[in-house]
Amino acid sequence: MKKAVNWIINFWLDYASSGYNKLKKNDSDPEIDIILNTSFIQSLNLDLILVLIFKLISFKITDFKYMIITTIIMIVINYFWYNNLSKSKKEEIKNRIPQFGSFVYRLYALFSAVSLFIIAYLLR
Numbered sequence: 001m002k003k004a005v006n007w008i009i010n011f012w013l014d015y016a017s018s019g020y021n022k023l024k025k026n027d028s029d030p031e032i033d034i035i036l037n038t039s040f041i042q043s044l045n046l047d048l049i050l051v052l053i054f055k056l057i058s059f060k061i062t063d064f065k066y067m068i069i070t071t072i073i074m075i076v077i078n079y080f081w082y083n084n085l086s087k088s089k090k091e092e093i094k095n096r097i098p099q100f101g102s103f104v105y106r107l108y109a110l111f112s113a114v115s116l117f118i119i120a121y122l123l124r
Contacts, residue, residue, distance in 0.1 A: 012038065014098035018105045035082060037109075039074035044112040046070050048119060055123045064120070 016038045020030055047067045054061055082090070098105070 010099070012042070013093055013096060014100065015041070015105045015108070017093060017096035018098040018100075018102045020094055031082070035078050036075060039078045040071055041109050041112050042078075043067070043071040043074040044116050046074070048112070048116045051116070051120050051123060 016034050019034045019037055047064075047070055050066065050070070051061075053059075085093070
């Protein structure tokens with residue numbers, strides 16, 4: 001279990017680092033953009049899990065306001081987590097070499113969005 005959790009943490013750190021490396025060339029403050037983007041993709045994944053759980057327990061959803069709430073919660077969590085890191089840890093994250101190319105992470109982001117909408121539509 002610990003190995004799976006470490007893999008997930010490293011995946012998200014690589015995801016953020018991949019975006020940071022791309023943005024730092026053109027953006028004066030890419031950190032907030034990375035926090036927002038990473039939080040949004042994480043919230044899509046969490047929303048997909050919630051849609052499946054709600055369907056399994058036969059909980060009828062009349063609207064999807066919880067999706068906005070999960071996005072806001074993920075932004076707050078990631079913002080505070082990042083701001084509580086030491087300066088050296090922040091630099092270590094920024095200088096990470098992602099395990100996969102940025103194309104893989106962009107494809108993952110697209111897949112997360114598309115799969116949520118397809119599953120939500122099919123299970124309505």
